[in-house]
Amino acid sequence: MLSKNLDTALNNQVRIEAESSQIYLSMASWAETHGFEGIAKFLYAQSDEERIHMLKLMKFINDRGGHATVSDLKAPKSNYKTFKEMFEELYKHEIFVSESINKIVHVAFSEQDYATHNFLQWYVSEQIEEESQAKLILDKINMIGDDKGGLYLFDRDILQLIPNNSAK
Ligand SMILES: [Fe+2]
Numbered sequence: 001m002l003s004k005n006l007d008t009a010l011n012n013q014v015r016i017e018a019e020s021s022q023i024y025l026s027m028a029s030w031a032e033t034h035g036f037e038g039i040a041k042f043l044y045a046q047s048d049e050e051r052i053h054m055l056k057l058m059k060f061i062n063d064r065g066g067h068a069t070v071s072d073l074k075a076p077k078s079n080y081k082t083f084k085e086m087f088e089e090l091y092k093h094e095i096f097v098s099e100s101i102n103k104i105v106h107v108a109f110s111e112q113d114y115a116t117h118n119f120l121q122w123y124v125s126e127q128i129e130e131e132s133q134a135k136l137i138l139d140k141i142n143m144i145g146d147d148k149g150g151l152y153l154f155d156r157d158i159l160q161l162i163p164n165n166s167a168k
């Protein structure tokens with residue numbers, strides 16, 4: 001049975017994953033309106049992944065006798081000045097998510113809830129991957145700078161980062 005404390009912390013993470021999904025959805029739409037179909041496709045896929053992270057948490061909370069709840073979400077911003085600005089925000093957001101996961105891991109450990117601690121290890125590994133992928137993208141964007149040709153090629157290359165993408 002989940003403690004009240006962990007129920008609250010995990011439900012807070014449900015909201016964070018849902019907000020992540022909305023943020024990437026908004027970024028995808030912005031990229032799409034700017035003619036960058038590859039970047040848009042990558043971000044739509046990221047948005048779907050965040051929803052899966054949310055659902056996985058909800059299932060765990062309910063399986064452990066807690067109650068997963070659906071709450072209001074903060075509206076994401078809908079415009080960005082540049083792709084660099086957008087990907088900087090994406091990277092910062094993933095770091096924020098990792099910190100949030102780490103805090104719950106700490107609570108689970110202090111409360112000696114080893115089942116929750118074990119469950120959260122999947123999120124710990126996932127965040128290592130997501131942070132390093134976001135950093136890789138940002139490094140490339142920084143390399144490209146304002147070069148339109150570079151961005152055009154990047155829009156095609158980013159498709160390789162989508163899991164099970166047929167355009168590989
Ligand atoms: Fe996530």
Ligand SMILES: [Fe+2]
Pocket residue numbers: 020050094097130
């Ligand atoms: Fe993420």
